[in-house]
Amino acid sequence: MEFLSNKPLLITDTILRDAHQSQAATRMTIEDMLPALEVLDSIGYYSLECWGGATFDACMRFLNEDPWERLRTLKKGLPNTKLQMLFRGQNILGYKHYADDVVDAFCRKSIENGIDIIRIFDALNDVRNLEQAIKSTKKYGGQVEATLSYTISPIHNEEHFVKLAKELEQMGADSICIKDMANLLLPMDAYSLVKALKETVSVPIHLHTHNTTGTGDMVLLMAAYAGVDIVDTALSPLANGTSQPATESLVATLKGTVRDTGLDLDKMSDAATHFRKVAQRLQDAGILNPKVLRVDTNTLRYQVPGGMLSNLISQLKEAKKEDKYYDVLAEIPRVRKDFGYPPLVTPSSQIVGTQAVMNIIMGERYKVFPKESKAMLKGEYGKLPGEVNEEVRAKAGIAPEDVITCRPADLLEPELEKYKEEFKDIAKSEEDVLSLALFPQVAPKFIANRDNPVAAPDAAPASKADPNAVRELYVEYKF
Numbered sequence: 001m002e003f004l005s006n007k008p009l010l011i012t013d014t015i016l017r018d019a020h021q022s023q024a025a026t027r028m029t030i031e032d033m034l035p036a037l038e039v040l041d042s043i044g045y046y047s048l049e050c051w052g053g054a055t056f057d058a059c060m061r062f063l064n065e066d067p068w069e070r071l072r073t074l075k076k077g078l079p080n081t082k083l084q085m086l087f088r089g090q091n092i093l094g095y096k097h098y099a100d101d102v103v104d105a106f107c108r109k110s111i112e113n114g115i116d117i118i119r120i121f122d123a124l125n126d127v128r129n130l131e132q133a134i135k136s137t138k139k140y141g142g143q144v145e146a147t148l149s150y151t152i153s154p155i156h157n158e159e160h161f162v163k164l165a166k167e168l169e170q171m172g173a174d175s176i177c178i179k180d181m182a183n184l185l186l187p188m189d190a191y192s193l194v195k196a197l198k199e200t201v202s203v204p205i206h207l208h209t210h211n212t213t214g215t216g217d218m219v220l221l222m223a224a225y226a227g228v229d230i231v232d233t234a235l236s237p238l239a240n241g242t243s244q245p246a247t248e249s250l251v252a253t254l255k256g257t258v259r260d261t262g263l264d265l266d267k268m269s270d271a272a273t274h275f276r277k278v279a280q281r282l283q284d285a286g287i288l289n290p291k292v293l294r295v296d297t298n299t300l301r302y303q304v305p306g307g308m309l310s311n312l313i314s315q316l317k318e319a320k321k322e323d324k325y326y327d328v329l330a331e332i333p334r335v336r337k338d339f340g341y342p343p344l345v346t347p348s349s350q351i352v353g354t355q356a357v358m359n360i361i362m363g364e365r366y367k368v369f370p371k372e373s374k375a376m377l378k379g380e381y382g383k384l385p386g387e388v389n390e391e392v393r394a395k396a397g398i399a400p401e402d403v404i405t406c407r408p409a410d411l412l413e414p415e416l417e418k419y420k421e422e423f424k425d426i427a428k429s430e431e432d433v434l435s436l437a438l439f440p441q442v443a444p445k446f447i448a449n450r451d452n453p454v455a456a457p458d459a460a461p462a463s464k465a466d467p468n469a470v471r472e473l474y475v476e477y478k479f
């Protein structure tokens with residue numbers, strides 16, 4: 001078989017972001033990372049993915065770490081490797097739409113603090129939700145990686161994604177990412193899609209997948225044959241299962257071919273020695289459940305992203321509803337169809353996932369609609385790709401004339417000054433304002449603790465638990 005490209009394959013390693021997010025609820029600390037930075041920086045990666053919504057949230061919520069400080073520390077320790085982040089379009093790192101000035105400020109601050117490449121996606125592939133982030137990233141000298149949120153449905157075929165990629169290229173993307181968050185992209189389809197994209201767009205194609213269904217390595221190899229420019233992999237200690245395929249395996253596979261990555265396996269082995277200890281610590285702490293490492297072909301049926309599966313397991317366990325796992329998984333595609341086939345990625349994955357949990361736990365479908373479900377059905381997140389079940393929409397109390405058809409952020413007044421005013425007593429920097437704006441339930445307590453550890457418990461009581469336990473489940477899903 002012939003390679004359709006003769007360029008070395010470039011590698012983005014996800015060990016600092018998606019690997020531990022997918023396997024260990026995003027609990028890797030900066031202390032876990034520091035000893036490995038020097039060797040990671042010497043390997044010759046195209047980039048290291050290290051920041052995103054869940055890492056930002058987990059830093060403050062669970063690790064008592066300032067996410068901005070983490071970014072600056074990583075930048076200092078990784079001077080020769082580009083740092084990459086994941087950005088949820090108009091949702092930034094959060095779960096709702098923010099005004100354009102907040103999106104702009106977040107891009108500026110991310111780049112100022114060390115990010116080189118911003119991978120921008122929209123859960124619904126509504127390109128209007130990527131406009132501002134693309135514009136701002138370019139304005140501040142960042143590299144734009146615009147994203148196709150990959151999914152399968154009656155409307156999501158190859159032609160659909162090629163057309164979308166062309167549009168993103170015209171909007172100014174420096175590269176296009178195929179984000180296969182649920183490992184739904186099968187090897188032969190990957191070959192065909194990458195080939196079609198390479199024939200249609202001229203910017204590099206970057207492939208992100210997971211190994212949940214056990215097909216990830218084959219997907220990457222077939223994509224390499226088809227000429228993909230960059231792929232995401234994770235160093236072996238936190239690779240596979242719901243995470244990315246292992247870096248070392250792919251590097252070894254391509255050695256001596258025209259697509260040889262040129263990366264040093266010995267250095268990777270040194271880095272892996274360190275991260276094996278980290279993985280062991282996470283497993284001993286009960287955070288990494290070895291169950292997520294098993295091949296799970298149910299994903300091919302339920303189209304659920306890896307991070308969502310590991311969170312679903314732990315959340316149902318906490319709610320003592322583990323026996324409902326497969327009922328919920330079976331309900332997810334039904335809800336998805338009713339909602340017009342949104343791809344399942346943050347925040348649509350949580351919205352569809354939570355609605356499915358509600359439908360099962362309540363014993364009656366659509367007895368309850370979380371407010372995020374209503375917002376999605378109303379078009380507040382953007383245009384849903386397919387047709388919405390009007391009966392379900394009516395049940396949610398939304399009349400056809402109430403559905404939003406414009407770019408949702410056009411309805412938002414500038415917000416940045418309002419946030420600065422609101423948080424002027426606790427924010428020490430513009431970075432703090434952004435943390436507070438995006439994570440109002442988590443950041444106030446974190447900042448109080450950070451700045452005054454002794455007085456903190458009284459000064460900033462923990463936000464009250466949501467009385468609705470299922471809603472709490474919702475807050476906990478993030479990937």
Ligand code: CO
Nearest residue numbers: 018181208210
């Ligand atoms: Co992912």
